Amino acid sequence: MKLARVLAAASLMLMPLSLWADQAAVHIQPPDLHSPRPLEEQTATSVVRGYLQSWKNFKLAFEQNRSDLLNADFVGTALDQLKSTIGEQAAAGITTRYVDQSHDIQIVFYSPDGLSVQLVDKVVYKEQVIKGGKVIASQPIHARFVAVLTPAAARWSVRIFQATPE
Amino acid sequence: MRLRRLLIMGALAAAMSPMALAQNPSIDFPQTIAAGAAFSIRSTGNGKAMLYIVGPAQVIRRDVNLGQDIDIDAGVLTGAGDYIVILTGSSSTAHGHLAVSPASAPAHLSFLARPSRLPVNLHNGISGAVYVFDAYHNLIIKPKTVSFQLAPASGATQQHKTTTVNGAAWTQMDSTSREGDDKFVAQVEGVSSKRIVQQVPGEPCGLKMSAKPAGNQIEVQTAPVRDCSGNAVPDGTIITFTEEYDGMQSTVDVPLKRDIATIKLPAHEGARISVASGVAMGNEINWGKE
Secondary structure: OHHHHHHHHHHHHHHHHHHHHHOOEEEEOOOOOOOOOOOOHHHHHHHHHHHHHHHHHHHHHHHHOOHHHHOOOEOHHHHHHHHHHHHHHHHOOEEEEEEEEEEEEEEEEEOOOOOOEEEEEEEEEEEEEEEOOEEEEEEEEEEEEEEEEEEOOOOEEEEEEEEEOO | OHHHHHHHHHHHHHHHOHHHHOOOOEEEOOOEEEOOOOEEEEEEOOOEEEEEEEEOOEEEEEEEEOOOEEEEOOOOOOOOEEEEEEEEOOOOEEEEEEEEEOOOOOOEEEEEEEOOEEEOOOOOOEEEEEEEEOOOOOEOOOOOEEEEEEEOOOOOOEEEEEEOEOOEEEEEEOOOOOOEEEEEEEEEOOEEEEEEEEEEOOOEOOOOEEEEEEOOEEEEEEOOOEEOOOOEOOOOOEEEEEEEEOOEEEEEEEEOEOOEOEEEEEOOOOOEEEEEEOOEEEEEEEOOOO
């Protein structure tokens, strides 16, 4: 009975966080391309879907120090860098929780050969650094992410994933 | 009186222990630095502490002494992005936000040129897209001037200058009129990347053939086959000869050999012989009526 009450209380405490994490507000701006190739709506939708999916696995990978979770969404430079960071934070004995609250996404470049799409995402998120199960620092961050995605077998993968100071 | 003395002595002893000597850490550091730049973190307090610099692009951990400047050397914090800088003392923690921008000097280009092989004289047939990176492989977001050059084996070089937006720039250029290997170069502040674009002859143009009797057959032969710019069409290109007579039609495909296609056809009085390659049509010969 006591255990059930503890579990119920714990689930109530966890629920808002998990709902929040999965329900970041997403706003998609119309593309503002500085390139000659027209962007089909289907392509744009697929690119944004791939990018948002990459955020989900990015968050899981960093919270669990599991770089294997990045393989489905990231390639090239982005994959190498994020894996390296996860290795560093594991060595430092910490994990990080990225709680994204909102995304404001706009596609800005579609290369003439159709092999890369660049988007800008103004993200509001909270970064929490966790050591030994305890949050040692929590910081709200307004970031401007620039991502470059390239087509893979069945989806768009993130090749460049970089925040730049606004 | 005695109790008061005891209390004072106790307080003095407690103040001299290392635990009590430690003060709450606080930190001060620049809000923004360039990737790879050296910088210092000023800390207050005393005692041992742990410094963490944590972001998606990099994590650094270091043992530090409070009250001393913590020097981060050049080339240590290299990943562009947002970081939390955390100083954890024995009993408390201080933290703040640090932004790392890409270094301003380009060091690497990612240059995608398409296609690697194409026919001559194609308007906007060649495209190039370039992404500009610093020495630490951060995409340089600030605008940079990019020079694209397409230099054919002979003839004039095409040049196009443009400015990057969010680290990316592109161009489109015409393939030239001569076959051969063109050098396609993207250059930004002395950093360049080269691709080879092979230009091949276009479709045959202005096909011409002649015919002469060869016993009871007709020997039909094309003039040297060229594209519309005068480049020799490669051997193996299929030339199709068609002979029509009395409502019958026979077709023969002949691969080009040393610029020429030749074939012997049955000699039928009044036959109409035509030649074609792909969508290019050549002249017609009416046998026995010319």
